[in-house]
Amino acid sequence: MDIIHEPTYQAAVKVAPIVESHFMKHLSIARENGEDDLAVVPNARQVEKIIDVAFWASLRKEEGIPIRISLAFLPPSQAGKPLLFEKPIRLTPQLLTKLAPGVERAGIHIGVWHEGDDLYVWGTTIRLPNLCFVLDVSEPGLLVVKHRRAAGLGKFTNVAVLRGDQVKIVNEESGLLPDSPLILQSLLGVSTSCIWNNGVNVLIQIAVSMRAHKRGGILLVTPSHSDAWKNSIIHPLQYPIHPAFSGVADLLKFDGKSVTEIYWQNALKREVENITGLTAVDGATIINDRQELLAFGAKITRARDAAVIEQVALSEPVEGGDPVLIHPSAIGGTRHLSAAQFVHDQRNCIALVASQDGYFTVFSWSEQRQLVQAHRIDVLLL
Numbered sequence: 001m002d003i004i005h006e007p008t009y010q011a012a013v014k015v016a017p018i019v020e021s022h023f024m025k026h027l028s029i030a031r032e033n034g035e036d037d038l039a040v041v042p043n044a045r046q047v048e049k050i051i052d053v054a055f056w057a058s059l060r061k062e063e064g065i066p067i068r069i070s071l072a073f074l075p076p077s078q079a080g081k082p083l084l085f086e087k088p089i090r091l092t093p094q095l096l097t098k099l100a101p102g103v104e105r106a107g108i109h110i111g112v113w114h115e116g117d118d119l120y121v122w123g124t125t126i127r128l129p130n131l132c133f134v135l136d137v138s139e140p141g142l143l144v145v146k147h148r149r150a151a152g153l154g155k156f157t158n159v160a161v162l163r164g165d166q167v168k169i170v171n172e173e174s175g176l177l178p179d180s181p182l183i184l185q186s187l188l189g190v191s192t193s194c195i196w197n198n199g200v201n202v203l204i205q206i207a208v209s210m211r212a213h214k215r216g217g218i219l220l221v222t223p224s225h226s227d228a229w230k231n232s233i234i235h236p237l238q239y240p241i242h243p244a245f246s247g248v249a250d251l252l253k254f255d256g257k258s259v260t261e262i263y264w265q266n267a268l269k270r271e272v273e274n275i276t277g278l279t280a281v282d283g284a285t286i287i288n289d290r291q292e293l294l295a296f297g298a299k300i301t302r303a304r305d306a307a308v309i310e311q312v313a314l315s316e317p318v319e320g321g322d323p324v325l326i327h328p329s330a331i332g333g334t335r336h337l338s339a340a341q342f343v344h345d346q347r348n349c350i351a352l353v354a355s356q357d358g359y360f361t362v363f364s365w366s367e368q369r370q371l372v373q374a375h376r377i378d379v380l381l382l
Helices: 010-032 044-058 093-103 172-176 182-187 199-212 228-232 247-251 261-278 334-345
Strands: 069-073 083-090 109-115 118-125 133-139 142-147 157-163 166-169 217-222 239-245 284-288 293-298 312-315 324-326 350-354 360-366 371-376
Touching (some): 044 069, 044 093, 044 118, 044 142, 069 093, 182 199, 199 217, 199 350, 199 360, 228 334, 247 261, 261 284, 284 334, 334 350, 334 360, 334 371
Parallel strands (some): 217 284
Antiparallel strands (some): 069 133, 083 118, 109 118, 217 350, 239 293, 350 360
16 A cells, blocks of 8 residues: 655755746746746745655665655656656655666656656656756755756756755845856856857856865966966966866867767866866966966965955855855865965956865955955856
């Protein structure tokens, strides 16, 4: 006899109406803009059930290994060429646990749809409609609600992050604040480019890859028209690159004629991993705004005659994550302090800092506030 599963995870009850409202808003805007292939919005009760089942499944292990899965709310008719079960199976933590080993690879989604008041798993898919509701189980007790971008390109847009009883709702308005860096605006969907070979989209891929290697690291992004950044680096450089390595930069010139887009995306992924692997080396990795690699293992120093940085405005793009003034060392230690000093001295540069514990911070200069901003964006990179 089937057991009817009622939600008991209270964070799911709390976040479900907010998630439904978010998707309703974005689907309405997309329709007004004439976009097609749009997803169906799950109602709050359906969102609640999906999150609840996924949460309890995340606390289980299959053959001693924690599960990592992605669930998508859509009918098979919107999935292109899906892998279909002969009969839909009721959505339960037990089912997700058993399926997990076969669907844990990136890009594979477990398809969930409703029949009356019940939710069922109908199979798997690698294709999703625009703005499709997706729930990622990233690690035990950590769930991320996200949606496929309307353009269908780049990283998915995160909506909410649930870690145990803690809920963080992404605040899209954060990207509208003065002097917000382009990487933050793009992650929040404020200035999204539909082009894969867009420099900001590539920088997002670098950030995701930096966070994934879990060794920590610093990436400095400098203007290609100036060498002033060298005044904030100890010389001689540990590992200077000459001529500048242009593996990523060359791929950004892709015109769609010489190779297929799939081939190009795979090539870009390899080049991105080539660069981000170097960020695990002690010291900073340096690229310019054309994504050309200039050096790695570089030691940051305070520029001559520059003042010692005393405070930064730390913010997080979530509800309640308004800027607070703190000393940069309070964010994460020496690595963050040196990155903040670098941006303080080289104000046309940005610094990306990954911590070993998964936190990720972008340092940029605010002309309006005349200080360094520290944007903690790991909630957007999950």
